[in-house]
Amino acid sequence: MEKILFLSHTEATGRLSAHALEALGAAVHLRERTGGELVIGLFGGRVETSQVSGTVFSVSGEAFAASRYATDAAAGEQLCKAAGATLVIAPATSRMSRVFSGIAARCGACVDSHVAGLQVKDEALVVTRWYYRQRLQAEMTRASRPWFISIDAGVFEQFKGPGNVIVEQISPAVDASMMRTSVTGIQAPAVGEQTIKPDATALFVAGAGWTKKQADGRSHVAEAADLILGFLKKSGASLGSTKSLVDLQGEGQEVLPFMTHLNQVGQTGATPRHQKGLAACCHGEEPHVVGWRFINERRAINLDANCGWARGKADVLYVADAFQVMEQVNKLLSE
C-alpha cells in the first residue's frame, strides 16, 4: 500500500495557495485511486491547518518564513522522514521547485517535476508530463520508492474538504550556516496594477497591432492602453502579450506602459491556463499560438481575414477594428 505525503510551504498568512490546494486535490485523488494512506506535511513562518484534514506534520517559525534553500530543504527533509512516505506530492510553485529535488536527494528518492496527470493503470501509478514546451506528452511510471512528484497548476480541482486534524510539530535543527541567505525584499514588475491573474476565467492577449499606425495614418497608443485596462478592470481577465508587443520597448517605440516580458505568451513565453481567450491586434503566428495550448475557447479580433487565427487557430475570428470592437465591449460591460 502506498503511503502518500502531501508536502507544501504555506503563504505568509499561514494558509495554502490555490496551487497548493490543487496539489492536495491531486494527492487525495491518488489516495482514492490507490487505496493508500495520506498524511500532510506543511512548513512556513506560520502554519494554519484550517484548509486540510487528517494527520499534519508541521514545521513553523521565523526561520522558515522566507524562501531560503537551506531552511526549506531541512524542513522538507524532516517532514518526509517523519511521514515515511513512498509517494510525495507537492505543488510545482517556484519556492517548492527550487528545493524539491534537493529534498528528494536527501531522502534517496526519485523525482519528477511539472506533472500534469496521475492515473493508475494495472495497479501502477502512471504520471503524465509535457516535454519540448508542451509539444510532446509522455506517460511514465517508476518502480522505485520514494517517488517525489511536483504538480503543475491548473490541472486538478482544489481540495475543499477541511476536517479534523491531528498536528505533530517537528523542529529541524537550524544553525547559523543555514541562515546566511536573507531575503531583503521582493522585486515585482513595476506595474500600477496586477495584470497577470492565473485564476481568471479569461485571458486577453494584446498584439503589436495596438501600437501600429491605424487607418488615419497615426498610432493611438494611449487610447489602446485605456481600452485594454478598461476591459481588464471590467472583465477581471488576465493580460497576455505577443513577443512583438513586449519587444517594442527595446526598439524605442511608444509602448503600453503596463506590459512586460512576464506577460508574453508563446514558445518563448508563458503557457497560461484559462477557460477562454481573446486575442486582439495579434496575428496568430505559430510561435505565439503554441502558448494557447491550454486555452479552451479561443476568439480573436483582426483586420486581416487571412491572419493566423483564420487558419484553424481560433474558434471565432472577428474581422474588425479592435479599437471599435473593444470600445463597444467595454460599453456593454459597463451597463
Ligand SMILES: Cc1cc2nc3c(=O)[nH]c(=O)nc-3n(C[C@H](O)[C@H](O)[C@H](O)COP(=O)(O)OP(=O)(O)OC[C@H]3O[C@@H](n4cnc5c(N)ncnc54)[C@H](O)[C@@H]3O)c2cc1C
Ligand atoms: C524562435 C521564435 C520564438 C518566438 N516566440 C514567441 C512567443 O513566445 N510569443 C510570441 O508572441 N511570439 C513569438 N515569436 C514571434 C512570432 O513569430 C510573431 O512574430 C509575433 O507573435 C507577432 O506578434 P503580433 O501578432 O503582435 O504582431 P504582428 O505580426 O505585427 O501582427 C499585428 C496584427 O495586428 C493586426 N491589427 C493592426 N491593427 C489592428 C486593428 N485596429 N484591429 C485589429 N487588428 C489589427 C494586424 O492585422 C496584424 O495581424 C517567436 C518567433 C521565433 C522565431
